[in-house]
């Protein structure tokens with residue numbers, strides 16, 4: 001392929017960082033874009049051109065990829081930029097007032113004023129949150145959470161300090177009986193020795209003794225279900241991949257975690273990064289993968305730092321690399337890929353396109369990933385939390401594991417509590433705990449307030465009423481109740497919350513995050529938002545009833561005819577607010 | 590396409606289509622089965638010479654046992670499949686997809702869309718006068734063809750034709766995301782500065798008239814475009830030894846556009862700049 005490039009050259013700084021990719025291929029497109037963004041803060045024509053020359057990518061396609069991600073800018077902007085979260089949990093905790101102050105003092109959000117509105121930053125337990133970024137020879141990022149206008153303005157001016165050092169914290173830290181969170185906030189996340197001293201790498205040793213099919217049997221018998229939202233049996237996925245004769249096989253650990261209200265995977269990665277690495281290694285061994293990709297959302301600087309450290313220490317000690325732990329013939333290594341601001345890249349096939357250097361658009365299924373996934377090869381995609389259950393299963397045995405939780409939903413489960421709740425954070429409970437018990441654990445709504453509703457499962461989930469708190473949190477009970485546990489979001493709204501604005505934010509999220517590939521979602525999410533605006537603002541097209549009808553019809557086509565889960569679920573929460581919380585009647589008044 | 594397949598005869602797969610038992614060759618799509626049975630299913634992003642993009646979702650049908658509707662243009666028939674093309678769900682979906690498209694884009698030059706809309710009672714105006722649209726000025730940046738992206742439905746066909754499926758020029762791509770997604774060159778540079786070689790193969794596959802010959806565009810602008818007064822004559826390009834087939838569209842004794850038969854086993858409707866645009870000398874009078 002002869003490339004026709006633009007007649008624009010990169011700056012010296014851009015050239016230096018891009019030249020490091022010499023000899024590499026298209027799958028380095030996203031890392032190369034990050035490298036330029038980290039160095040200068042935006043992607044100029046000269047820089048994009050040079051990336052294309054070095055990686056041999058047509059400029060139109062590279063432009064298509066770069067413009068897909070919201071963390072990149074293709075027009076000039078300052079090196080310092082602060083992303084201010086305006087999503088669900090932050091909205092409930094004062095994000096609007098924060099943004100109003102910033103608008104007054106810095107000017108309206110945009111490149112000029114140096115701050116931008118951001119979708120969920122994944123730190124909902126410390127809302128409201130902001131992430132300050134400064135490009136340079138060493139790019140700096142600092143999470144501000146919980147924050148206030150004064151701090152955001154000060155950091156926006158002075159620039160962030162280097163990757164911030166706050167330790168991962170969970171309310172239950174150190175409590176007996178924790179399985180997934182047992183090290184989080186307790187064990188030094190940078191120390192491989194501490195990890196091993198607390199049982200780390202026992203499970204991998206067991207796995208190597210059991211052999212791949214033995215591991216798959218344990219995981220299947222443990223009835224481990226995926227924790228990323230779709231609740232697919234993990235053992236079945238691994239088995240289907242392991243059986244594919246085509247080589248190589250790949251493993252992708254899905255750490256894109258961008259569902260509003262979800263932050264459990266971040267806690268696991270920040271609090272117990274070696275466990276993520278060990279779990280991936282076991283999965284790779286079981287499914288016959290020689291290589292694993294850890295796809296980490298772009299807004300998790302601290303997790304990135306800790307995972308990089310964990311991977312390099314694991315390599316030094318032969319827990320990654322060739323003949324791992326002396327096991328002849330078992331080689332496995334892990335590469336971290338940073339996302340760049342696109343919720344859709346967490347979809348299990350969009351993630352492949354993103355890694356391969358294409359636009360992060362979902363592919364049509366069939367073929368399924370176990371057959372044709374990353375680079376067209378059989379691939380296992382698993383969520384971080386799903387994987388971290390595997391060492392627990394191998395250490396305790398599948399029988400002990402199935403005694404935790406219920407018949408249909410085995411094991412421990414992490415829930416992300418945020419919103420109007422006294423002690424927000426990630427909680428580990430056995431499946432089957434009721435919603436009410438979970439809320440009590442987190443201290444319930446702040447004193448003097450009354451519970452209004454709980455958003456369960458995230459923006460793609462649904463609402464539950466205060467009279468439904470006896471709902472046992474299991475996959476089967478949630479399904480029977482017409483809702484979902486999704487990614488474990490439990491976002492609490494009390495009587496001070498503004499439900500209309502909350503729903504509008506959900507609608508805006510789906511409109512912003514639609515990849516745009518298919519009509520029902522690309523246009524439907526826009527029409528949904530418009531109709532909801534009219535309903536909430538009491539400015540109906542003709543009557544509120546007609547707008548409600550329009551919403552329902554658009555919702556139905558999104559659910560029926562969208563390509564992927566994003567469009568298919570974009571109407572769920574809004575529908576449940578209308579019907580389950582009675583917002584339909586309120587809006588029609 | 591009437592490509593003659595040489596090889597083992599295909600096994601037949603049996604399915605039920607709207608209550609009728611149908612046998613189709615293995616590998617056939619639901620759309621193929623419908624076509625064989627004389628059922629017409631609307632399609633927009635499907636291209637007879639391209640791999641299905643599955644993007645427009647106007648061809649959705651109901652397959653029993655499937656949680657969602659499925660795109661008939663790409664879903665292969667499986668043994669025992671029970672398909673409904675006209676159930677309430679499919680009708681609702683078709684109507685809404687057409688309404689959504691019509692509310693955001695100018696479909697005035699998209700063939701068949703009026704018939705489909707009236708058949709299912711679609712009314713794109715019901716999203717109100719303030720519904721956001723993609724309407725925008727036409728881009729005229731070269732003497733050969735124009736791009737009116739207000740008519741673009743993002744079917745991916747031009748990108749696929751320009752890219753690795755046919756032309757390998759990669760001059761255009763989908764840029765942006767969601768409702769803001771668009772077909773674009775890098776940094777929206779004008780076509781003459783891009784990798785475009787003016788083969789016009791993107792125009793050939795465009796289902797909406799978003800891409801059109803400058804001649805057609807000008808005639809539409811001054812109100813002299815009249816398809817009923819046009820003849821189509823298929824002939825052979827005289828420029829080189831490949832001998833591509835050209836279909837000349839002639840109005841008032843003047844060539845107004847050139848297409849190429851998709852059935853051609855050599856070129857599948859693709860041409861180069863000479864065959865597509867190099868006909869002015871024919872009418873130097």
Ligand SMILES: Cc1cc2nc3c(=O)[nH]c(=O)nc-3n(C[C@H](O)[C@H](O)[C@H](O)COP(=O)(O)O)c2cc1C
Pocket residue numbers: 225226227228229230231232234254255256257258259343344345346347348349381382383384386387564565566
């Ligand atoms: C729009 C969308 C976004 C998703 N984002 C994530 C994500 O960030 N993390 C994740 O683990 N799964 C995500 N999923 C679910 C994945 O498609 C997939 O089901 C999951 O990663 C499989 O892993 P599991 O079986 O371990 O749950 C998303 C799905 C959709 C449709």
Ligand code: SF4
Pocket residue numbers: 344361362513514515516517518519521522562563564565566567568
């Ligand atoms: S449903 Fe939405 S996110 Fe998914 S493929 Fe379609 S447009 Fe993209």
Ligand code: SF4
Pocket residue numbers: 747750751756758759760761784785786787788789790791792
């Ligand atoms: S005319 Fe040919 S090269 Fe130019 S954009 Fe269209 S398909 Fe690509």
Ligand code: SF4
Pocket residue numbers: 740741742743744745746747748772791794795796797798799800
């Ligand atoms: S310009 Fe035409 S071919 Fe290209 S995406 Fe738009 S409608 Fe499809």
Ligand code: FES
Pocket residue numbers: 631632633634635642643644645646647648649660661662663
């Ligand atoms: S024709 Fe089938 S999805 Fe467009």
